[in-house]
Amino acid sequence: MTELSPLPSILLVGCGKMGGAMLEGWLRAGLAPSIIIDRHKTDLPAPHQVVRSIQDVPANFAPDVIIVAVKPQKANPVLAELAQRFGQATLLSVMAGRTIASLHATCVQANAQANPVIIRSMPNTPCALGAGMSGLYAPPNATAAQKAHCNALLKAVGETVWVEEEGLIDSVAAISGSGPAYVFLLAELLEKAGVEQGLPADIARKLARGTLYGAGCMLHTLPTDADELRRNVTSPGGTTAEALKVMMAPQAWPATTSTAIAAAVHRARELAS
Ligand SMILES: NC(=O)c1ccc[n+]([C@@H]2O[C@H](COP(=O)([O-])OP(=O)(O)OC[C@H]3O[C@@H](n4cnc5c(N)ncnc54)[C@H](OP(=O)(O)O)[C@@H]3O)[C@@H](O)[C@H]2O)c1
Incomplete structure (x- = not known):
């Protein structure tokens, strides 16, 4: 996996305990201009921006990776909105449990033309200190560049391992996520x-x-x-x-x-x- 520097541009949806921990590390490591969707945060260091909702993301913003870090039970409306606006995006899910098939189906239900490439990961909160441990899984349709972007993001906040079967992400969640x-x-x-x-x-x-x-x-x-x-x-x-x-x-x-x-x-x- 190649390292990318600076880190790719991101749209981060969900800036709670996990999203916030990764963001702290990414800001230190140097992100390309990025947007964070958060209902509480008031500012971010330039050139990054914080907005309140997906509708507020500027029309010309095309992130390399969209990170979905909301609770699994709250993901469907977020995915539906993302599918309408960013149908062909690279999505990096950090959500426990939710399978690629279920995330993809939710996107397609909202926009029949949507066909995002979804990579799953399971980070942990020590990412905030650059001491995270993340497992990742990419489906066969993910390109080397998409995997490299996701790897670079999680490597910037700790160590990464890749697993060959999607189901093993649940085991990663149980060991290092929790x-x-x-x-x-x-x-x-x-x-x-x-x-x-x-x-x-x-x-x-x-x-x-x-x-x-x-x-x-x-x-x-x-x-x-x-x-x-x-x-x-x-x-x-x-x-x-x-x-x-x-x-x-x-x-x-x-x-x-x-x-x-x-x-x-x-x-x-x-x-x-
Ligand atoms: N916590 C961990 O150690 C850990 C480890 C690995 C993976 N994860 C995964 O990370 C995900 C988030 O967990 P968490 O512990 O960080 O939960 P959390 O602290 O509740 O954070 C979730 C965040 O998502 C925001 N959110 C919800 N709906 C939104 C929307 N439509 N637009 C923008 N923001 C929205 C919430 O904002 P509001 O407060 O405004 O609702 C909240 O800030 C989960 O899927 C979990 O499986 C967590």
Whole structure:
């Protein structure tokens, strides 16, 4: 995949937690003149513009990529309007669950001539800090240039991987799309357990956050497998071993994690149409 610089021009529809996180990163990385549709934002640095609705997008604006970052349940009216105005566009969907077939059908229902190329992706909120992890899937009709544009956008805010089957985007959503929430939950639980063991709340918070940061840096920087890093912290008969005996009991984290991820994938499939 070739890198493009500056980043392609975009029309971003949906500037909430996910759209906003990507936008922060893109503004830092350098976007070609772009338009953001947002009902709250008041300004954007030049040469970008914020408008309130698709009807307010200037007639001569032809973005390289339209990013749809609204909730899956709110996508249909947005897609219908986009199909009327930008029927042949490259659409990058970051929406959980919604399949390319269902997104395309919604566009065609609104405009029989519409034939957008739809690439699916699943980013995550660390994109705001340039530390995102995104999975992408492109259907066979996507061109190399369309894939390169989408890759460049998500690579500018973190790492990207491409999957070969559309259904795997649901698995990506369950692991890395939702994944920051699992890590934040662990931070909450460690902090709470620290307080239960007598630590002042501010110290428990600092210890929990600092530990997740340090362990994350090791995972990011070292090629070592996670299980080896874990064993390096675990002296036989020591304190870590006692805690891990509880966490690693078959019905504890191993079973809970598999069941939780399967539940997330199941939910993504419920949102498919
Ligand atoms: N949050 C995550 O960590 C994450 C990770 C990966 C993927 N995603 C995907 O990202 C999408 C958005 O999720 P989110 O968490 O960012 O939700 P969110 O915070 O609710 O953001 C959605 C945004 O879309 C806007 N919107 C809705 N209809 C619109 C319209 N017709 N025109 C312009 N803007 C419109 C909403 O504006 P109003 O406030 O004015 O309604 C809101 O700002 C979802 O499809 C989700 O599956 C999210």
